[in-house]
Amino acid sequence: MTDASGVSHQVTQSASAKGGVVVQIGRDGTVFFGDGLGNGAAGKHAELDGWESAQARLSAYLDAAVEVFERDLGRAGSGWTPVPMQVQQVATRVTTAAGGGRARLPAHEVLGDGDCVLVGEPGSGKTTALMAGALRIIARWRDEVDHTWVPVFVRAVDLVSPRPLPEVLASAVNARFGALGIIRSWSSGFFRDAPAPAGRWLVLVDGLDEVVSVSLRRAVLEMLEGFSRRASATYGFVLTTRPLPDPTARPLPDDGIPDTWGLAKYRMLPLGRKSLADLAGRCFAAAGAAEPDRLVEQFLRAVDRVGVAKLSRVPLMATMLCELYLNRQSDALPASRYRLFDSYTALLGERMFTDDASSVAAQLRAAVVTAFGSPAADEADQLLDHLPDVVAAIALIQRRSPERTTLDLLDKTTQEHRPPRIPENLWRAVVVATARRTGLLTQRGADLVFPHRFIGDFLAARRVAGNRRESAHVFRRMFGSVGGRNPLSRSPFGSSGEDDASDASSFCRFLIETWAGRKRLRWALHLLVRRRDASGLEGCRLVIALAEEGMHLPGGVLAATTAALTRTATRHREPEVRLAAALELAKIKDERSHRLLEALTGDLTSSFEVRLSAAVGMAGLGHDKAPAVLSTLARDHLGSEDSRLAAAFELLQHAPSLGADALHHLAFSPTISVPLRLQASTELLAVDRDRGGDAMTALTNPRTVAPHDRLLAALQLARFDDRRAGAALADLAGERAAAFAVRFSAAVELGRLGDTRRAYWLHQLAIDREVAVPHRLAAAVQLAADDPATARDVVHGLASDPARHPDFRLVATQQLIALEDPRGREVLIDLAVGLPLDDDIRFDVLSDLIRLRDPAALAELARTTDHRANPDPTTVQRAQLTLDRLVDVEGIDGWGGVARLAHLELPIRLKAIDQLSKLNTTRARTLLADLADNTALDLTIRKAAANALKPK
Numbered sequence: 001m002t003d004a005s006g007v008s009h010q011v012t013q014s015a016s017a018k019g020g021v022v023v024q025i026g027r028d029g030t031v032f033f034g035d036g037l038g039n040g041a042a043g044k045h046a047e048l049d050g051w052e053s054a055q056a057r058l059s060a061y062l063d064a065a066v067e068v069f070e071r072d073l074g075r076a077g078s079g080w081t082p083v084p085m086q087v088q089q090v091a092t093r094v095t096t097a098a099g100g101g102r103a104r105l106p107a108h109e110v111l112g113d114g115d116c117v118l119v120g121e122p123g124s125g126k127t128t129a130l131m132a133g134a135l136r137i138i139a140r141w142r143d144e145v146d147h148t149w150v151p152v153f154v155r156a157v158d159l160v161s162p163r164p165l166p167e168v169l170a171s172a173v174n175a176r177f178g179a180l181g182i183i184r185s186w187s188s189g190f191f192r193d194a195p196a197p198a199g200r201w202l203v204l205v206d207g208l209d210e211v212v213s214v215s216l217r218r219a220v221l222e223m224l225e226g227f228s229r230r231a232s233a234t235y236g237f238v239l240t241t242r243p244l245p246d247p248t249a250r251p252l253p254d255d256g257i258p259d260t261w262g263l264a265k266y267r268m269l270p271l272g273r274k275s276l277a278d279l280a281g282r283c284f285a286a287a288g289a290a291e292p293d294r295l296v297e298q299f300l301r302a303v304d305r306v307g308v309a310k311l312s313r314v315p316l317m318a319t320m321l322c323e324l325y326l327n328r329q330s331d332a333l334p335a336s337r338y339r340l341f342d343s344y345t346a347l348l349g350e351r352m353f354t355d356d357a358s359s360v361a362a363q364l365r366a367a368v369v370t371a372f373g374s375p376a377a378d379e380a381d382q383l384l385d386h387l388p389d390v391v392a393a394i395a396l397i398q399r400r401s402p403e404r405t406t407l408d409l410l411d412k413t414t415q416e417h418r419p420p421r422i423p424e425n426l427w428r429a430v431v432v433a434t435a436r437r438t439g440l441l442t443q444r445g446a447d448l449v450f451p452h453r454f455i456g457d458f459l460a461a462r463r464v465a466g467n468r469r470e471s472a473h474v475f476r477r478m479f480g481s482v483g484g485r486n487p488l489s490r491s492p493f494g495s496s497g498e499d500d501a502s503d504a505s506s507f508c509r510f511l512i513e514t515w516a517g518r519k520r521l522r523w524a525l526h527l528l529v530r531r532r533d534a535s536g537l538e539g540c541r542l543v544i545a546l547a548e549e550g551m552h553l554p555g556g557v558l559a560a561t562t563a564a565l566t567r568t569a570t571r572h573r574e575p576e577v578r579l580a581a582a583l584e585l586a587k588i589k590d591e592r593s594h595r596l597l598e599a600l601t602g603d604l605t606s607s608f609e610v611r612l613s614a615a616v617g618m619a620g621l622g623h624d625k626a627p628a629v630l631s632t633l634a635r636d637h638l639g640s641e642d643s644r645l646a647a648a649f650e651l652l653q654h655a656p657s658l659g660a661d662a663l664h665h666l667a668f669s670p671t672i673s674v675p676l677r678l679q680a681s682t683e684l685l686a687v688d689r690d691r692g693g694d695a696m697t698a699l700t701n702p703r704t705v706a707p708h709d710r711l712l713a714a715l716q717l718a719r720f721d722d723r724r725a726g727a728a729l730a731d732l733a734g735e736r737a738a739a740f741a742v743r744f745s746a747a748v749e750l751g752r753l754g755d756t757r758r759a760y761w762l763h764q765l766a767i768d769r770e771v772a773v774p775h776r777l778a779a780a781v782q783l784a785a786d787d788p789a790t791a792r793d794v795v796h797g798l799a800s801d802p803a804r805h806p807d808f809r810l811v812a813t814q815q816l817i818a819l820e821d822p823r824g825r826e827v828l829i830d831l832a833v834g835l836p837l838d839d840d841i842r843f844d845v846l847s848d849l850i851r852l853r854d855p856a857a858l859a860e861l862a863r864t865t866d867h868r869a870n871p872d873p874t875t876v877q878r879a880q881l882t883l884d885r886l887v888d889v890e891g892i893d894g895w896g897g898v899a900r901l902a903h904l905e906l907p908i909r910l911k912a913i914d915q916l917s918k919l920n921t922t923r924a925r926t927l928l929a930d931l932a933d934n935t936a937l938d939l940t941i942r943k944a945a946a947n948a949l950k951p952k
Contacts, residue, residue: 114236123316819847
């Protein structure tokens with residue numbers, strides 16, 4: 001787990017390769033243990049829901065998750081892997097607006113840290129990054145590299161209902177897995193506890209922007225924040241959202257994530273030239289294309305020739321362009337967003353009717369003819385002919401009424417095509433399977449949805465454009481009967497909702513391009529951009545977005561827009577509005593934006609944030625004065641510390657030497673808080689080891705820096721192999737005033753550096769009576785890697801201390817056994833004798849003894865299940881549940897041993913035979929045969945064994 005400075009707070013370290021002991025210290029000082037004996041202390045009473053063991057349940061979940069994620073990514077059986085996405089950390093709201101932030105990072109590294117939000121435009125690859133990152137996390141878990149996270153995917157809209165988070169996760173997972181034909185299910189109890197000792201759930205919340213109500217979105221965030229604060233040992237969160245403008249923050253965009261929740265914010269970066277080539281190469285290779293490298297070069301030239309470089313930087317559209325080029329190399333690529341989606345949906349339609357026997361049409365006809373005869377084939381053909389129109393109609397209906405489900409609408413709109421001889425339920429199944437094969441719809445839970453919202457927006461817009469009367473009505477509603485209304489001021493269909501206008505943006509832009517030939521569109525857009533109120537700026541933003549998407553704008557509209565933006569950027573009384581107008585001009589590389597942004601950076605009446613955003617905009621344009629301006633702002637004491645740091649980060653991208661100087665200045669500045677000095681020093685270390693090391697060493701000074709922050713600084717020094725790390729860590733490990741988590745983490749890190757002082761300080765922590773007992777145990781377990789004998793003695797002393805709580809003694813004993821100390825068995829027996837019969841801990845003790853092949857413990861547990869010996873039904877039931885969970889292959893020999901013990905009561909020995917018969921394995925039958933043939937045993941036992949061997 002990392003904080004904003006990217007430094008680890010938790011340490012996971014194997015203390016014994018043989019025992020598999022794992023110990024982890026949480027941010028709040030909580031100790032988590034794992035071991036090779038069972039589930040350890042975490043979740044030892046968890047319900048297994050019929051699974052043979054907790055490990056089997058988790059393994060099955062991971063297998064199913066991989067299958068689902070790979071299917072959703074299109075990887076299953078194809079060998080295709082998505083191109084690694086890049087993100088950039090955002091330090092302040094203002095840098096979100098203008099594009100500033102930290103260095104580029106692979107998205108999977110960010111996911112590995114947890115507790116963050118990915119902000120990106122639609123199609124920027126947020127969902128793909130989540131799924132690809134989840135697969136990488138699972139792979140690291142399986143390879144025993146990292147047992148920090150187990151990912152679980154959920155859509156933000158599923159969190160709207162007022163249900164506990166574990167129930168929502170179980171429902172979402174079972175629906176998602178069930179759609180793939182996975183029969184087993186996982187209960188809410190599985191997601192209520194940590195997935196494994198020292199591990200946590202990484203809840204991947206996708207599509208926060210799909211919660212259209214501001215109040216509901218706020219409620220979802222508050223719920224997640226509550227779980228993040230109260231159950232940090234169980235859950236971490238990664239959220240995705242498109243930018244959600246806050247009406248109170250305009251005209252500066254805002255990411256919509258409240259600053260009160262300490263989530264690291266990252267912006268999804270568009271594809272660069274190299275990443276685009278990488279993506280194209282993967283697509284072409286997965287499709288089996290000959291000479292994919294040559295195709296990539298031709299594809300990149302086609303992108304440049306047609307002028308769709310801007311569109312190709314969006315991963316979704318880049319993938320569509322690749323598919324179109326691969327299938328239509330002789331045709332030019334579409335030059336606008338509308339034409340791209342038109343060509344792509346046309347390609348999907350062509351695939352339905354290819355001559356190939358694997359086409360949708362051929363498979364549907366064959367299936368219908370086989371089941372219902374040749375007369376039904378014509379109706380099946382009619383279904384295929386009408387299906388694209390049906391899907392488009394559904395897109396439009398859902399645009400008007402989002403609550404309508406696709407399956408319900410499919411059912412209602414295709415019944416008229418059902419052949420009389422095909423029953424309704426079978427016809428419904430045929431329709432759903434065919435619709436899914438078109439590529440226009442995909443399974444999500446119990447419903448079908450559009451693979452991306454853009455596809456639904458496009459189909460709905462084209463449907464409107466195809467109806468002359470409706471198209472005219474929507475045009476009037478968007479622009480007004482006299483023109484000039486902001487088309488995004490309300491939904492084209494008049495539906496109510498707090499976010500209607502924002503949600504309609506993509507749909508409206510598709511619609512406007514269908515009206516490109518209308519004279520009234522030119523008139524309406526001219527009136528819109530010339531307005532002097534806020535609608536005028538919004539209208540200019542709309543026109544700029546259309547221009548960026550490749551639309552051929554009506555004559556004079558773009559010129560009128562740039563003139564209006566220049567006027568606003570020059571004359572408006574509010575600096576924020578002037579900035580917003582100048583940044584819009586910068587998007588289309590208008591030369592006037594250079595001068596306007598430069599003027600804003602020197603306007604001392606503007607806020608520091610406005611000046612910084614203007615400087616970032618200048619840097620994005622390659623303005624030669626941008627580095628000097630950013631350098632000045634990074635040192636300007638009038639700015640907030642996070643804004644100054646953002647200026648330094650941005651400067652580092654454009655002028656590395658000046659950026660390093662600015663970071664060095666901030667790292668030593670006494671007016672900057674220690675956490676931000678840590679961030680500056682961390683970034684400086686990556687580009688200048690000497691100065692970064694000096695800055696980080698200064699942050700290990702005990703006179704001026706708190707122990708926790710000193711630990712973060714020392715860990716970063718260790719990460720970059722700075723020789724000063726060892727002394728700093730040793731000082732922290734021995735600092736009695738520091739929190740245990742700090743001292744423990746420092747001692748463990750010493751070991752990673754190969755410093756022998758690790759063992760000394762771990763031993764001191766383990767025997768220090770002023771340290772909490774669970775913490776002493778954690779230190780002793782870690783000590784085992786260096787001094788196994790001493791570690792076992794310390795753990796044995798803690799486990800056998802009668803003054804300790806039995807629950808702790810059990811945990812300590814489990815660790816002792818994992819360290820292969822034979823005294824662990826003796827302590828378990830002592831616990832089994834000394835605890836009351838109805839104590840739950842005693843059942844866990846007996847379970848552990850049984851796993852150690854102790855027949856006496858098995859007999860004792862079996863005796864407890866006898867209601868004649870124990871009148872308390874609760875105790876009997878608890879013992880029976882414990883016994884049932886131990887009926888596995890490893891316990892077979894134990895049952896055979898119980899049956900042979902002549903001193904035990906006959907009912908217990910017969911119960912052992914009954915348990916063997918239930919196993920129905922070769923080993924169990926062999927043991928029963930031995931019992932039946934053993935003349936030294938009681939006749940009753942021999943007969944019971946013989947009867948158990950008889951076929952049921």
